[in-house]
Amino acid sequence: MKACVIVFPASNCDRDMQVALERSMGAKVDMVWHREHDLSGYDLVAVPGGFSYGDYLRCGAMAARSPIMDAVKAHADNGGLVLGVCNGFQVLCEAGLLPGVLMRNANLKFICKDVELMVERADTAFTNGYEVCDVIRVPVAHHDGNFFADEETLNRIEGEGQVAFRYVDNPNGSLNSIAGILNEKGNVLGMMPHPERLVDEQLGGTDGKPMFDALIKAVA
């Protein structure tokens, strides 16, 4: 298993992601600067939270055009695993790796708190540490987490079972309470909540840890 975390200029959950992955892997996780072009040799590419390019325009829109994103697309096309959390989810949507878009939260405010998620898919490399209908507690911390897609896209996402997690109590106005989605092949997951923030009992819980444990097993 070899994993890396992409670093954009204002990524700020890059270290948190690295720590969470290393905790489950017991091995070093590389940081890859966004101007790089090559991701060969990696099994898992994580796109972390933060503000990539300041996000004064549409969140993730500029980062989606960073040099590294061609390599992320190629990695996904070859069946490699890609995990995008928060800003990473926004970047993956803007880059076209995932359908839909993340709009401003319905209350127009930044929201940072623990939320409950319902696990919808437990048969993927990301989620097989959970059971379907498990309710897990994971923090959100975002201003733009309101998932939106046009009706046709939404029907396709739901029809293909691409929803990985749903909010139990929708905090941001996301359509169908969608908190995280997969691509059609199931090797790319984007989610607004931060599983990497709850992998340590001292920080208030470990409900995020099964995801990282599962990822390690998937490519072991």
Place this chain on the structure above:
Amino acid sequence: MSEITPEVVAEHGLSEDEWQQVLKIMGREPNMTELGIFSVMWSEHCSYKSSKKWLKTLPTEAPWVICGPGENAGIIDIGDGQAAIFKMESHNHPSYIEPYQGAATGVGGIMRDVFTMGARPIANLNALRFGRPTHEKTRHLVAGVVEGIGGYGNCMGVPTVGGECEFNKSYDGNILVNAMTVGLADADNIFYSAAAGIGKPVVYVGSKTGRDGIHGATMASTEFTEATEEKRPTVQVGDPFTEKLLLEACLELMATDAIVAIQDMGAAGLTSSSFEMASKGGVGIDMNLDAVPQREENMTAYEMMLSESQERMLMVLEPGKEDMARAIFEKWELDFAIIGTLTEPDADGIGHMVLHQDGKVIADLPIDPLALASPEYDRPWVPTPARDVLAAADVEAPKDLIDALKTLIGGANGCSKRWIWEQYDHMVMADTVQRPGGDAALVRVHGTKKALAMTSDVTPRYVFADPVQGGRQAVAESWRNLTATGATPMAITDNMNFGNPERPEIMGQFVGACEGISDACRALDFPVVSGNVSLYNETNGQGILPTPTIGGVGLIDDVAKAVGAGFTQDGEAIVLIGETLGHLGQSQYLMEVLGRDGLSMDDGAPPPVDLALERKNGDFVRVEILSGAATACHDLSDGGLWVALAEMALASDIGATIEQPGTNIPLHAWAFGEDQARYLVTTPNSQDLIQRAEKAGVIAAVIGTTGGQELTFGPEHAISLAELRSTHEDWLPEFMSHPDAH
């Protein structure tokens, strides 16, 4: 260039005496650029001219203090070769004029102060004070300030982990926004601002210079009037993205040996940073303003020197390291410009700031005479008249004690501030062990089992009624809040917010508060390592309550031993540590339940602070926490015992049964009195704990037991946790849902 008339001098905030001193220092009439530089350097904001005399009396030393006041921030040794660097600073005036940008740039400025010294910021706190909830501007200001703080801190990826928020009429026209940053550095890699090495390059990095914020420091040194809103152009605009880049680029460069000295450009921008570096190093600077990266065309020297554009740094580099440093800043897409060199002092040993533009010398100022000879005033002051202690029996009892409790935990000042802190990312960096809402936040030192505890405290109505006791109480409460987590309090930063120091009664508040702070710092071994003074917090002659905000930092060696305020399980004994006398003077009960404003002499003296008792009780509690005997702990402050019990229950969703007190104190005074030096702890084994307390000479008594889904007080008074919770949580969201908030 315009002519310098007495009006121009007055517009620059200089008094006639100060103008005469300018003429003496210069030996000639200064030009406009030079006058502008004198003006900002001698503004109250930059020169501390009214406060210096008294700040010098504060205790600033302890074996664990690496650097006290005078640098960008204070530094303490936290063991293992690591240092915590922290400071609190006000951004009051700008936040009133433009709440979002004012608050945002306050946060940006204080973070720069900390990373200038080589620390990575690991936590932010903020102490906010707004006017009455019913004042027409309050909602708008709350919404803008909170969003501005979040907008900056969230983007920087530094968790905002704690703070306070109060509402009081005295802040109607003059809100307080005090921002604190705590950073972490290696003790052997700290950076200071003293420039050294003749001929070494002076380098400008960060954002370009624009026309924003010109004269911000002078604005922050005058009173407000209705016309102040016309000063909106003097408020700077923040760009947290650029600051994040600046942080990473600076830390990357700091890992090399290229930097001789570094100073952020805060108030009075390029002027104060360059003068400070040169003055501390005893050198001069030759500066070429044509090389300064500029955002706008045709900027004058006056504008460039006085601009308060954000996200900029000035540094002196080792010769030969320029290209390597430039490559780092280019990687982070930031400007990097060599704008000057350090020069020899003149024959009299005085360094000169010589500014060049378009090939001409356009200003030549002697550095030390200007920087060090800034005026220091011994302003006249009168002590605040002492108030009589209000006897508990003379304070009206409420009709219903539970209703009074609900008023205290469900009003503007006692309610949950969740609506605020949920807009701040308080978990990023994944080391926040104790999230907002407790006594003190706990942030783990990354990769270790240590944690820093941090808190911000002051009770302005106490300081108003008795500045000395109020100053003591602010420090004591900070110390207690840190202690209540199990941490050892280490040091404080003080953010002194007062009215117009030219009024003797205001100056008297300042002098008294300094005395009280000094007393407490000495008695508790809790020195002041950094601080900031904000005076002239008045609008139309109406001063704020004196508000010396104390930011405290403590250390716990093993964060696994820390406790929170919430009850941890059913069936534990609740022990009250400290003596309850039922002091209701200046209490939250008096204000919120009886509707008094605390200004009248009849509202009594604040609770006295016995510092020896604080120390004894706190040291006892800390040992009980660290030994594992105490499973939860909360200090008693605003609202007294019942409010503290309610907060412990709400933090855990476990209720409690409290026994009828065996005392002759009136029940409402027992419930809501604000006697100091008190804590609540829970323990599975109260007998042993009480025995140890007796041995230590600490007053301790079991007052009840945890468990259930309600809080019951004796046979007659009870409230369910569900009702308690909605009372506590609903006020602020409902208040802010009003259309005025947008």
